[in-house]
Amino acid sequence: MSVASAPMLWESLWAPYDQPTYDWVLARLEPADVILDIGAGDLRLARQMAHLVRHVYAIEINPALNIHNRVDLPANLTLIEGDALRLEFPPDITGGVLLMRHCTHFREYAEKLSQAGANRLFTNARWGMGVECVDLITPRQAYAQLSLGWYACWCGNIGFKPGPAEALTCAALEHDHQVSDCPACCQKYQSRKILHERIKIMPKPHIIVIGAGFTGVALAHDLALRGCEVTVVERGPIANGTSGRTHGLLHSGGRYAVTDQESAIECIDENMILRRIVPSVIEPNGGLFVALNESDLAYSEDFIAGCEACHIPFDQLTPKQALDLEPNLNPGLLAAFSIPDGTFDPLRLALAFAATARKNGAKFKLYHEARDLLLDGLGNVIGVKVLDLTSNKEIELHGDTVINATGAWVGEITAMAGADVPIRPTPGIMVAFERRATQRALNRLCLPADGDIIVPQRRMSVIGTTSFAAENLDYIPITDDQIDLMLERAAELLPVLSSVKMRGIYMATRPLIGGGTTGRSIARTFKCFNHKETHNVDGFVTITGGKATTMRQMAEKTADIVMDKLGLQIPCQTMDYPLISYREFYALNN
């Protein structure tokens, strides 16, 4: 099967799905079994098991993971949505599956399964490695009641409990006692309990994020997961600046594989992560790089080398193969490559991060404009003065750290603290056509240039973009020559678009890092500035640059710096954390 025709296959390249582990489990199933699969994900194991056993119950807490696979379920496969820790298990189960190396609730699940009548549990959670079959029938005694002898515990620990000399008999030594709460696991569970208590009473650091674009909402999500109190202030609605106005290309990294490999690697990694954590806003249909002339063709060698260096999977296609996939392509094309690009909905991508942040306690103050930074006597930032535009009232917010995540507008905020960052706001035009001419995103096979990307989106095709310098960032006028350039470039790749009506024309201002040099050649990698180091202003961090595809990583790096500043060692958890429905952002109350 060609890579391009099976878009969902890309997930498996990144995800830790492991067929040999599944096979090990499948080989041990009996036809009469009723299996409960805890954390069934996209149901790929559950479906295989359903062929072999009487019934499979699949529990999954995150509906987003199986949104595309929940249709046409076999009659003996029941999908249960919810938290396996809270749900009541079905009464007729004979076995459980817990393939989740990072699971920290093994003991709870094993006990619950045992109570529900299951006789065995297939799992790789006990030591976070190989799969094993845990016996759930043999009754377990409390560790305290064991007088002496070798024991094996739920948690996987084995040991010897010393006891009085008179109990030291051959019979006691021959027997392996199955216990339920050895000292090691008591310690483990006890310490977890203490830690949770401590986190509850510890004052949470309050972080204020200025800007609710991609960076701001991803930061709110990241920091909320790390246990911070987060307030986001934004002068408009969510993603009203550059973020909302992207073309919506979920980069595979192919665009930067030759010119900026650091960016390309960030893109392919984050592309795969976003597909997993927020599938409900992504069209995962792949993309093509298309060569139309000899100079494009000459670029293909560099392109192949670049993709290989950045571990971007690609397939080389003949012109006929490419036209078979996308019949609207310019029939004069000379070569094509398929790569795992995709399309995302800009607003809904931001909303999904914001919704999840909100659910985890972050507060969003929309239509609140940051008017000034609050400084202490030493010039350090201690808060923000904001104007509530819905009521024209000014309020002051105090925080431990203020993060400036205003993208192209960072200069306006840093100036309030007497600092600056080397940023080059670089607008570009985008034109949306009233027709979806392809299923895949199209890239011109050449060095990044004007109008080299066409992205399908709902019923549209969007072409972008250009690159120039701007004066007033709040309003970038649209010029006819730029529209004409886009129309011309679009017709080169997709001749059908020359007869299609334009639907929308808009400008977006990307924040490129660095000063002095011209637009295109600046690396698009993001930068995070700790102003304690740059301008001796404490409590103030600026993040800018980057692109939508790398938003999660930008937030991770920035939050790492903030945690470091605050002397906290709490790791980032966003990489495997599925986001909730974007609609919840409006449904939740603050």
Added chain:
Amino acid sequence: MAEKWNITLVIRRQKQGQQPYNQEFKMEANPDENVIDLVERVWAFQDKTLVYAHACHHSTCGACGMRVNNVEKLTCITPVRSVVSDGGTLRIEPMRNFPVISDLSVDMGELYRRMELVGHLPVNSDRQEAIQKEFRPAGPADPGEDFIRLSDCIECGLCMSACPIVGSTPDYLGPAPLAGAHQAGLSSNPKLLDIVGGTDGVWRCHSAYECTAVCPSNVDPGWRIMELRRMLIGEKLKSWFSPRKSVEVSK
């Protein structure tokens, strides 16, 4: 050289706890610009306290719905030329049937809750989504191949604002959620039959078709509501002529 028109914008203003009023803004406009560009210019050059919602500027996000001269419009794809002539006045108001946050921005939480309730799929298979073939790109005839794409309904709320029934009966589910239920399919959720066929479901519709008239995304909620009625009648007939299936209880 681009054409220049002189336009007067009359914008409905309202701050929380205060009475609404209209404010005039005079400006030059290119007739081929979209209405959102004018609103953005008012904000950028005349009054920074103007509150309005917008994000993508190309009709994929559904944030910038407003009433333009009394008609619901997605302002990012509404050319000035299509709603006013040179020297004319553009009245811009927030959408109806939603609580106003401030000025032109409204709280659409209720719509989003209802879309979630009916299980509208934000991404869907291409075949399911684009029922009308002309909206699907030409593709290979491989029957095994399908694509996943963002749903046509962008949850802009224009239909909710234009619907005369939503205005008089706030509990009526409304065009977008009903269209969402049709897109998800009645069999997707056992409760859906009751939600859609209940007192606040499809039977409240008076077939004004305002929803279909203002929909910027060809979702055609009016047609979908009529389809749902047809399906509900079918279900009803089926239930009369076939014995009710008893629910199997496992031992």
